[in-house]
Each structure stands twice: as structure tokens, then as C-alpha cells.
Amino acid sequence: MDAIAAGLSLAIGPLAAIYAINAIGLNVQFGYAGLLNFGQVGFMLVGGYGLAISVAVFGVPFWIGVAIGLLAAVGLALLLGYPTLRLRADYLAIATIAIAEILRLIVNTKSLVNFSGGSFGIPSAVTDNIGFSDTYYAIGERFFALFGSTLAGNFFRVGFLKIDGRGLWTMIVGWTLAAIFAFFVWLLMRSPWGRVIKAIREDEDAARALGKNTFVFKMQALTLGGVLGGVAGMLFVLLPGTVSPNVFLPILTFYTYAIVLAGGAATVTGPILGSVVFWFLFGAIDNALRNSSTFASVAGPMVLGLVGLGLMLVMIFRPQGIVGNKQEMILDV
Amino acid sequence: MSDRSRALESVSAEPGVVKPDPVLIVDSVSKSFGALRAVDVDHMEIQRGTITALIGPNGAGKTTLFNLLTGFDRPDQGTWTFDGQSLKSLGAHRIARTGMVRTFQLTKALTRMTVMDNMRLGAGNQNGESMTRAMIPSIWAAREREVTDQATELLHRFQLHHMRDEYAGTLSGGQRKLLELARLLMSKPRIAMLDEPMAGVNPALTESLLEHVKNLPNEGMTVMFVEHDMDVVMDISDWIVVMGQGRIIAEGRPHDVAQNQEVIDAYLGAHHEDTSVYDQGPVEIDHDLALRVAAGKTA
Numbered sequence: 001m002d003a004i005a006a007g008l009s010l011a012i013g014p015l016a017a018i019y020a021i022n023a024i025g026l027n028v029q030f031g032y033a034g035l036l037n038f039g040q041v042g043f044m045l046v047g048g049y050g051l052a053i054s055v056a057v058f059g060v061p062f063w064i065g066v067a068i069g070l071l072a073a074v075g076l077a078l079l080l081g082y083p084t085l086r087l088r089a090d091y092l093a094i095a096t097i098a099i100a101e102i103l104r105l106i107v108n109t110k111s112l113v114n115f116s117g118g119s120f121g122i123p124s125a126v127t128d129n130i131g132f133s134d135t136y137y138a139i140g141e142r143f144f145a146l147f148g149s150t151l152a153g154n155f156f157r158v159g160f161l162k163i164d165g166r167g168l169w170t171m172i173v174g175w176t177l178a179a180i181f182a183f184f185v186w187l188l189m190r191s192p193w194g195r196v197i198k199a200i201r202e203d204e205d206a207a208r209a210l211g212k213n214t215f216v217f218k219m220q221a222l223t224l225g226g227v228l229g230g231v232a233g234m235l236f237v238l239l240p241g242t243v244s245p246n247v248f249l250p251i252l253t254f255y256t257y258a259i260v261l262a263g264g265a266a267t268v269t270g271p272i273l274g275s276v277v278f279w280f281l282f283g284a285i286d287n288a289l290r291n292s293s294t295f296a297s298v299a300g301p302m303v304l305g306l307v308g309l310g311l312m313l314v315m316i317f318r319p320q321g322i323v324g325n326k327q328e329m330i331l332d333v
Numbered sequence: 334m335s336d337r338s339r340a341l342e343s344v345s346a347e348p349g350v351v352k353p354d355p356v357l358i359v360d361s362v363s364k365s366f367g368a369l370r371a372v373d374v375d376h377m378e379i380q381r382g383t384i385t386a387l388i389g390p391n392g393a394g395k396t397t398l399f400n401l402l403t404g405f406d407r408p409d410q411g412t413w414t415f416d417g418q419s420l421k422s423l424g425a426h427r428i429a430r431t432g433m434v435r436t437f438q439l440t441k442a443l444t445r446m447t448v449m450d451n452m453r454l455g456a457g458n459q460n461g462e463s464m465t466r467a468m469i470p471s472i473w474a475a476r477e478r479e480v481t482d483q484a485t486e487l488l489h490r491f492q493l494h495h496m497r498d499e500y501a502g503t504l505s506g507g508q509r510k511l512l513e514l515a516r517l518l519m520s521k522p523r524i525a526m527l528d529e530p531m532a533g534v535n536p537a538l539t540e541s542l543l544e545h546v547k548n549l550p551n552e553g554m555t556v557m558f559v560e561h562d563m564d565v566v567m568d569i570s571d572w573i574v575v576m577g578q579g580r581i582i583a584e585g586r587p588h589d590v591a592q593n594q595e596v597i598d599a600y601l602g603a604h605h606e607d608t609s610v611y612d613q614g615p616v617e618i619d620h621d622l623a624l625r626v627a628a629g630k631t632a
Contacts, residue, residue, distance in 0.1 A: 188467055202443035327500060
């Protein structure tokens, strides 16, 4: 019962919301356009660091920092897409996974310590930079005041979830943004633009033969997905109010892939439901292992294995994902 | 004999011959893959409003020539103009927009999209394909209705209307060929380049597919197609261009080509006195085809 409660708590919490946004972005790229982006965490990184560095180190206002984070994601998409989108799909996969790692190692570099905080991150004791999340939580404070409550130092209950005010604020922002982005994806994918995007996934040459400039469409899909990754990355660093290179590991991309596939690729609600299910499994299994005398010491690695097993079961019994279309799956050759 | 074949009546049957009203003119287009000269066409003209077949043994360079002309591959050198416009440096999608639209040897039905969406994709001038405008349906809804009406009419004509809401992946091979042709017509091309439109289609559907292709010139379209089925070629072509070893080795009306010694040799890989053209290795032979060409069989 404790495990279920822990799972449900994680499933609706801020982290699940952040991953839902990230997965909506990856779903535009991978699910709809068929672009193999294996470096979604790179987009999170440039979004998070773009915001943190510009606000904490250069002292620009918060909203300009947000704009810089978004522009950094757009820039990364252009940088990745320009050389690789004219080539076969595999090249994008190689380039994305490589550049995400390169970016992580760059911000980790000791010689950049005054800029990115190096391995200490931002804010850190070695640099005298200011907190980049102050404005974000000040806005949250005003939002909470509307309901006669306060954010700082306050604790709340949402179902089984016990959460502090800061976490609740990111949870509210995250799920709201996830809903808005899902709505935009729905709007886009029922339009002629979405039709071309899906056609490119099915057969790019067919789309070109019908006069569609597939390079531009692919670039747009990559950029849109990247920007959503950037937004997820900003929330990811705003939640703790700190940023450090060692959280932007490739496994974040693979969690996001698992979420997209479990929820149902090329569906509007799939990434959101996928994130809820993924983090439910994660939270529940993690809690059960930690509370068992036998497995408590190996809970860390074991939870990954068991979540993987859970996802395998989803894929075996619902290969199209939770909300995916079975027929589409069968036709996938 | 139709008007359009009458226009070609006085044209002499020799490679690279000048046509009275060419819509497509190809000059010195060549492409090599390593040491293999896949395409080496000195001069070729396609008469407007006719059906021209491009035939030749396997490996003659027919599909490669199609790829070059439609921008799916880059030639090493050469120029070609479509209705006076040079297509040399245009990308595949730009060439398609000029009105030269192709199909593929291996059918490219977009399997996880509905038949109707396949059709709608073919249409041009859809504002809603712009990412920003896509989010406001009122901008593109009117054009979408037009496109849907056009698609509905074509689907009726191609007897695919009952499948309109099914995934294209559920269609049979022959139906996919029909869909690909119908989708091509959605873009209202001026020249249709069909790469083996009848391949893998059962005889009953071949009849209906043939009728559709035969009708295209009546709608003001020029047709150029690659085909291996000689009955089809002899039946519907106004003009035949024969390729061998990347070159154009013969041209003419169906009866000219059927009697042409070079064509017969190319298909049979016969020991011709002048072996220089063929000494790059054995020609793969389609015996059935060769024998029918050799016998001068016309349908």
C-alpha cells in the first residue's frame, strides 16, 4: 500500500510533469516526424543552462533568461539539423547523442568555472552568482497569495502526495504547460502541416516527389521538439533552484523514449499518460524495494531493471502503447 | 490513330531525333557510379501531350535517368529543360512543383496514413502546410474542402473510394499502384513520370490502370513511363525510347522499335559486329521480353 502511494505521488508530481513536456517534444520529433533524436537531454541542458547562466552569471532579468534558454534550444536544433537532416536518419541519431554528451562535458569543464560553475554548477560557493530561480518562486508566491496561502516553507497534500510549496508550484506550472503543449501538438497534427510531417515519417521521398520541402519540415519538427525539451530543462533546474552538469545524463533521453513508447508514439495524450505510468512504476517499485529487508541495499540498480521489465510487459501486451492505435502498429514495417 | 501520334508520324525513328513540340529536352546528361557509366544521354526530346515509353534491359539506366530528371539524383553533367525552364539546379521538391511529378518503382504508399490523407498530401497550394498558419484552421479549411472534393472525385474514378478512411497499408499491391497514380494526379502535373506503373499488378487491375494512363493526355498531360511489360508498352505508347548501357540506342513509333535490329540485339545480348557498345560485360536478358520484341509483337 505504501508502494502504491509512493508510486501515485511520483506519478502526479513535478518530475512527471517535466518529463511529460520533454516527451511531448520528443514525440513530435520521433513519433510524428520519425526523427531519431537520441540527445533530447542536450536540449534540456541548453534550456536549463541558458536560463541559469544568463540570470545568475550575467544578471539579466528572469524572462530574458527564459527567452535565451528557448533560443539556445532553437540554436541547438539548427546546429544539429543543418548538417544531418539532408542525410539518412541514422546520422541525426549519432550526432544528437554525441552533442548532448559534448555539451555536458563542456559545461563541466574546470576552465569554465566562472561561466558555468564547472562541476559545482550554479549557484555555487566558488562563484558569487545569484539565485536564478528567485523570480520564478516570487511569481509562485503571488499565485499562492491568490488562494490565501503561502509558498515558502509551506507543505501541501495532493492525494497521497505530500509536497512543499516550491514543488507544488512547479507541479502546477509543469502540468499546465504540458496540457497547453499537448493542445498545440493536437492542433498542429490535424493540420496539413502535420500531414506532411507524418508523410515524411512514412516515406520522405514520396513527400519530396509531391513537392514538399522535407528538409524545412524536418527542421521545424526538430526545433519544436527541441524547444519543448528546453522548457522541460528550465523547469528541471528551477525545481531545485540549482543546475549541475551531472544531472544531464543520456539516461534522461532514454527515460523519455520509454515514456513516449509506453504512452503511445504519435498520439497527443500518449506522452502525458506515459510519463504518469512510468513514474508510477518507478516510485512504487523503488518504495517496495527500499522497504524490503532483502533488497534495500540494492534498490538503486534493481528499480531500473524492474521498471524495464514493467515497460517490457506494456510493450508485449500493448505494443502500440497505452493510447496508441493497434492497426498503425501492425502496419509498421 | 490519335491526333497526338499523328504529330509524330513524320518524325524519323532515330536516337535523339528532334520533335515538333517538345515539352522536355535533355542535353548531354550523364551519371557515373565509379567506373560504370549508368546514364549517358546525348539528346532526347519528349513530345508534348504524348505517351512515351522508356524501355531497355535491366541495368540500362532507365530509373537512374528518371532520378536525374526529377532531381532525386544529381548528374555529373548535362542540362535539361521542362517547357523552357531549366531544371538543372533545382531540388526534387522544386522540380515537382514545376509540374514534373514522378512515381516510384517500389510503390510508396504512406502506409500509416489513410487513403484520403495520402490523396490530400498530393495537392499543392495548401497554406496550412505552413507551421504557423497550420494552427488556425480557418486559414486553410476552405482549400482543404476543395482538396477533399478533388480527392473524392479521383478516388471514385480509381475505384478506391470505399477505402478512403482505411490505412493505405491495408491496400493490396495493385490498389497501392492505383493510389500512387491518383495521388500524383492530385498535384495536377503537366508531365507524369511513371516508373513501372504496372509492376506487380494483377491482370484485372492492369486493365483499369492502363485506361487511366491512356486517358492522361486527354487531360493535357504528357506521360513518360518505364515499363517491362511489352504488351503494355506496345498498346499505350505513342513513342518509344530504348536505352541500353546508359545510352539511347533507338527511338521510334512502336512498330519502328519492334523491328529495330539494335533493340533486338540489346535485349538478346546478341553478337553484333560492332561490339564496342556492349563490351562492358554481359547484358542481363529478359528472354520473354526479348522474344516478343524480336517477333515484333504488338498487342
